[in-house]
Amino acid sequence: MRSSIFKIAASLAFALPAAQAFAHAQLEKATPPVGGTVASASEIRLEFSEGVEPKFTKVSLTGPGGAVPLGAGKTESGNQAVFIVPIAKALAAGAYTVHWQAVSVDTHHTQGTFEFTVKP
Ligand SMILES: [Cu+2]
Numbered sequence: 796m797r798s799s800i801f802k803i804a805a806s807l808a809f810a811l812p813a814a815q816a817f818a819h820a821q822l823e824k825a826t827p828p829v830g831g832t833v834a835s836a837s838e839i840r841l842e843f844s845e846g847v848e849p850k851f852t853k854v855s856l857t858g859p860g861g862a863v864p865l866g867a868g869k870t871e872s873g874n875q876a877v878f879i880v881p882i883a884k885a886l887a888a889g890a891y892t893v894h895w896q897a898v899s900v901d902t903h904h905t906q907g908t909f910e911f912t913v914k915p
Pocket residue numbers: 815816817818819820899901902903
């Protein structure tokens with residue numbers, strides 16, 4: 796009896812992480828677009844597959860001149876899956892890298908990097 800309970804518990808422990816993988820906040824869409832080229836950008840808008848915790852979700856932006864100052868990020872009103880970070884000043888032309896770290900409402904961490912270009 797005791798050993799079968801252990802077996803069930805052990806198999807659940809393996810099964811759960813796989814099921815929860817579907818619940819992580821993955822980046823579905825971004826503005827500026829992933830790999831895209833834009834004339835300018837005043838904010839970074841990230842659309843995730845599930846709600847994120849704004850307090851623990853972080854975005855950084857690096858461009859031709861190094862780190863770009865960003866304002867405080869927040870989730871869109873009425874849609875916690877959209878995280879918006881204002882860009883403090885106009886972006887010079889060049890290649891930019893966005894790095895994001897998200898904590899979804901189920902407390903799981905995800906992160907990723909993508910690039911976009913501001914055309915001259
Ligand atoms: Cu998750």
